[in-house]
Amino acid sequence: MGTDPIFLTSEIRRMERETGVVLPSLMERAGSAAADLAMKLISEKSRDVLVLAGPGNNGGDARIAAARLQEKFFRVTVATSPRELPLDRSWGLVIDGLFGIGLARNITGDYAELVQFANRQDCPVLALDVPSGIQSDTGEVLGCAVRATHTVTFIGLKPGLLTLDGPDHCGELHVETLGVERSKASAWVAGPALFKDALKRRPLNFHKGMAGSLGILGGARGMTGAALLAGRAALKLGAGRVYVGFLKEEFPVDFGAPELMLRHADDVLGLDLDAVVAGPGIGRSEHAATLVGAVLASELPCVLDADALNLMAEDGNLSQACARRSAETVLTPHPAEAGRLLQLTTGAVQADRLAAARALAQRYNAHVVLKGNGSVMVARDGHLFINTTGNPGMASAGMGDVLSGIVGTLLAQRLSGESALVLGVHLHGAAADELAAAGRGPIGLIASEVTDAARRLWNDWLARSDA
Numbered sequence: 074m075g076t077d078p079i080f081l082t083s084e085i086r087r088m089e090r091e092t093g094v095v096l097p098s099l100m101e102r103a104g105s106a107a108a109d110l111a112m113k114l115i116s117e118k119s120r121d122v123l124v125l126a127g128p129g130n131n132g133g134d135a136r137i138a139a140a141r142l143q144e145k146f147f148r149v150t151v152a153t154s155p156r157e158l159p160l161d162r163s164w165g166l167v168i169d170g171l172f173g174i175g176l177a178r179n180i181t182g183d184y185a186e187l188v189q190f191a192n193r194q195d196c197p198v199l200a201l202d203v204p205s206g207i208q209s210d211t212g213e214v215l216g217c218a219v220r221a222t223h224t225v226t227f228i229g230l231k232p233g234l235l236t237l238d239g240p241d242h243c244g245e246l247h248v249e250t251l252g253v254e255r256s257k258a259s260a261w262v263a264g265p266a267l268f269k270d271a272l273k274r275r276p277l278n279f280h281k282g283m284a285g286s287l288g289i290l291g292g293a294r295g296m297t298g299a300a301l302l303a304g305r306a307a308l309k310l311g312a313g314r315v316y317v318g319f320l321k322e323e324f325p326v327d328f329g330a331p332e333l334m335l336r337h338a339d340d341v342l343g344l345d346l347d348a349v350v351a352g353p354g355i356g357r358s359e360h361a362a363t364l365v366g367a368v369l370a371s372e373l374p375c376v377l378d379a380d381a382l383n384l385m386a387e388d389g390n391l392s393q394a395c396a397r398r399s400a401e402t403v404l405t406p407h408p409a410e411a412g413r414l415l416q417l418t419t420g421a422v423q424a425d426r427l428a429a430a431r432a433l434a435q436r437y438n439a440h441v442v443l444k445g446n447g448s449v450m451v452a453r454d455g456h457l458f459i460n461t462t463g464n465p466g467m468a469s470a471g472m473g474d475v476l477s478g479i480v481g482t483l484l485a486q487r488l489s490g491e492s493a494l495v496l497g498v499h500l501h502g503a504a505a506d507e508l509a510a511a512g513r514g515p516i517g518l519i520a521s522e523v524t525d526a527a528r529r530l531w532n533d534w535l536a537r538s539d540a
Contacts, residue, residue, distance in 0.1 A: 076262070076264060076266045076267055077229075077230055077261065077262045078230070078255065078258030078260065078261055079229065079230045079231065079235070079258065079260040079261060079262060079459060080228070080229040080230065080255070080256075081210050081232065082174045082209050084256065085228055085229065085231070088254075088255060088256055089228070091256075092253045092254060099251055099253070100130065100133045100134055102249075102251040102252065103134040103137070103201070103202075103227050104134045104136070104137025104138040104140070104141060106225060106249040106251065107134060107137075107168065107199065107225050108142050110199065110223065110225050110247055111138060111199055112142070112145065112147075114166055114197045114199060114222075115147070115165045115166045115197075116165055119163055119164065119165030120147045120165055121147075121148045121150070121162055121163065121165050122139070122142055122147050122148065122149045122164065122165060122166045122168065123152060123158075123162075123166070123167045124139040124150065124167075124168045124170060125167065125168065125169055125170060125171050125187050125205075126139070126151050126152070126153050126170050126171070127170060127172050127173075127184070127205070128153075129173065129175060130173060131170050131171065131175075131201055131202060132170050132171070134173075134201050134202070135151075135168055135169075135170020135201055139151050139168070150162075155183055155186040155187060155190065158187075163196075164194055165196055166197050166198075166199060167191050167194050167196060167198045167199070168201065169191055169198060169200040169201060169205050169219045170201045171205035171219070172184075172205040172206065173201065173202040173203060173205075173209075174202055174203055174209040176209075176215055177208075177215075178216075179215045179217075180205065180206050180215055180216040180217050181216055184205075185216060188205060188217045188218065191219050192219065192220050197223060198219065198221045198223070199221060199224070199225065200219055200223070200224040200225075201224075202224075202226050202227050203224065203226065203233060203239075203243070204218050204220070204224060204239075204242040206219060206242075207219075207234070207239050207243070208233050209233040209234075210232050210425075210427065211232065211233055211424065211426065211427065212232065212233040212236045212237030212238050212239035212426070212447065213233070213237060213238065213424055213425075214238045218238070219242065220241070220244075221243055221244045223244045223245045223247065224243040224244055224247065225248075225249055226246060226248055226249070227249055227250075227251055228249075228250055228251055228253050229248065229250070229255055229258075230246070230248060230262065234246060235262065235459040235461055236446060236447025236448075236449055236459055237423060237426060237445070237446060237447060238446075239447065240446060240461075259456060260456070260457035260458065260459070261456075261457075261458055261459075262459060262460075262461055263448075263450065263458040263459065263460040263461070263462075264499055265496060265499065265500075265534050267495060268491075268492040268496055269538060271489070271496065272496075272535055272538035273535070273538065274538065282313055283313065284313030284485075284486060285311075285312050285347040285348065285482070285484075285485030286312065286316070286344070286345060286346050287307045287312045287316070287346065287348050287349065287481050287484075287485040288315075288316045288341040288342065288344060288348075288349040288350070289307065289316065289317045289341075289353065289481065290338050290341060290342075290350070290351045290352075290355060290365075291303065291317075291318075291319070291320070291338075291350075291351070291352060291355040291379075292317065292318075292321065292353070292354045292355070293319075293320040293321060293354055293355055293356035293361065294321045294356075296353075296354025296355075296356065297321070297354060298354065298471065299354030299379070299474045300317050300318075300319060300353045300354050300355075300474070301327050301330070301333070302353065302471045302475055302478065302520055303350055303353040303474045303477050303478035303481070304478060305327075305329070305478070305521065305524055306474075306475045306476075306477075306478030306524045306527070307350075307478040307479070307481055307482035308332055308333065308482075309525065309527070310478070310479050310482045310483070310524075310527060310528060310531055311482055311486055311531070312481075314334065315332075315333055315334065315482075316333075316334045316335075317333050317336065317341075318336045318337060318340065318342075319335065319336075319337065319338055320356065320358070320361060320364075322337075324337075338360075338364055339364075342367055342368070342371065346373055347373070347374070347485040347487070348375065348376075348482075348485040349368055349371070349373050349374075349375045349376075349481070350376040350378065350477050350478065350480075350481035351365050351377055351378070352365075352376075352378035352380055352381030352477060353378060353379055354380075355379065355380045355381055355384075356380055357387075361381075361384060362384045362391065365377070365381045365384050365391055366391055366394060368381075369398060370394060371400070372399075372400050373400060374400050374401035374402070374403075374484040375400070375401070375402055375484075376405060376477050376480050376481045376484065377395070377402070377403070377404050377405070377439075378404075378476075378477040379473060379474075382404060382405075382413070382414060385414065386410070386413035386416075392414075392437065395438065396436065396437055396438045397438070398439075401440070401484060401490035402438065402439040402440065402490065403439060403440045403441075403442075403484070403490055403493065403494050404433060404437060404439045404440070405442050405444065405476060405480065406433070406441070406443060407445065407473070408422045408423050408426075408429075411429055411430075411443055414437070415429060415432055415433065415436070417429070422443070426445070426447075426449045427449055427451075429443055429449075430442075430443040430449040430451040430457070431451050431455070434451040434452070434453060434455070440452050440453055440490040440491055440494045442494055444473070444476075446463075447459050447461065448460040448463070448498055448502070450494055450495055450498060452491040452494070453490065453491070454491075458495050460495075460499050460502055461502075462499055462503040463506065464502075464506055464515045465515045466508075466514035466515030466517070466518030467501075467505050467515075467518065467523075469519060469520065471521070472501075472520045474520065475501065475520045475523055475524055475527075476497065476498065479497040479500060479527060480493050480494055483496060483497050500527050500530060500531060500534075501523065501527060503527075504523045504524075504526035504530055505518060505523050505526070507529075508522055508523065508526050
């Protein structure tokens with residue numbers, strides 16, 4: 074799904090109106106496409122199919138799918154309420170056609186019972202367009218939601234399938250365009266194919282000055298590891314020089330990465346840098362705020378993470394300095410930090426992750442990633458991306474520090490803010506997925522392991538870019 078476009082519900086509805094294909098024909102195409110996929114999912118053990126049909130267009134798609142399956146001699150039962158369910162039958166497949174992209178309120182009553190019945194089945198569950206109960210623009214669960222093993226979504230991908238709770242409910246995704254001419258997208262699934270022009274192997278005539286110099290500000294007392302993790306990630310993803318500036322008077326020697334040049338934080342910004350990362354373990358002291366202010370006042374491309382973001386949320390002068398910047402600025406908040414920056418609760422941020430990320434990008438004049446399941450990225454120009462790599466093993470200490478080091482080093486190597494952010498976030502998650510697939514996660518996955526996996530993947534991407 075590296076270059077797949079993503080469409081909001083309003084955009085899908087507009088394309089449906091403008092396609093020139095009447096609704097019954099679109100419904101026929103959707104139902105037939107669903108039936109084709111259903112036949113591939115049904116095992117030889119049972120040809121009994123339960124179709125849960127709702128009251129709207131989604132239910133219409135489901136009924137057409139049921140009719141196509143009956144034509145192929147499957148035993149099909151269509152149920153619209155719990156009272157129509159044969160409880161003593163073993164199903165080969167359940168098709169969820171209760172509610173699609175138009176759902177705007179919580180599922181309750183009989184429909185909630187049908188959702189719960191579907192979730193108790195051991196057979197494959199195929200959702201049509203979106204799993205019933207998932208808000209198609211946000212991924213929020215509206216009361217309850219079907220947990221599908223497969224989802225066939227029509228015309229194009231919807232954000233709610235890719236972020237928040239959507240990925241836990243949609244299973245394997247299949248896109249059927251139904252022959253609709255899709256409008257130009259402003260949102261995409263993140264992937265290296267989007268920025269293939271930024272993926273270039275280095276010439277043989279190359280020196281470390283051409284690889285960029287990165288400064289990292291952080292590592293207050295008790296948090297030196299955060300700055301070192303960011304520094305190691307920056308080194309291993311290609312920076313020519315990495316200076317790590319600590320706020321504490323005495324700082325450690327990193328025997329695991331002696332190539333890092335360790336300094337007092339006050340000395341780093343005076344060096345010849347190509348980019349800077351502020352935040353990993355920086356704390357919330359007055360000294361830290363002064364350093365963040367100096368970064369914002371500079372012309373250096375920068376990544377702001379962790380307590381650098383919290384300091385901005387607390388200090389209007391820092392917020393205004395960020396908004397005034399012309400240099401590339403990348404913010405990497407998790408939902409709680411985003412809430413502080415927007416003066417919203419974490420719950421409000423999570424209720425509409427796309428809107429929150431867009432608000433951050435606009436308010437702070439920055440490229441933003443709102444981290445979490447299906448990280449949402451918004452570029453300064455409004456382009457939106459959702460990342461589909463990553464796994465629960467990344468919910469561990471230091472993962473954000475590694476990400477800030479990766480994005481920072483890509484900025485130092487002269488990638489644009491948009492490409493550095495999107496490639497960095499996607500790479501970070503893909504590295505964690507590679508480790509999990511090799512049995513080194515998700516449980517027990519640690520941040521420093523992700524750095525080495527990311528280096529392997531990055532080199533592979535660069536090698537394939539010239540193929």
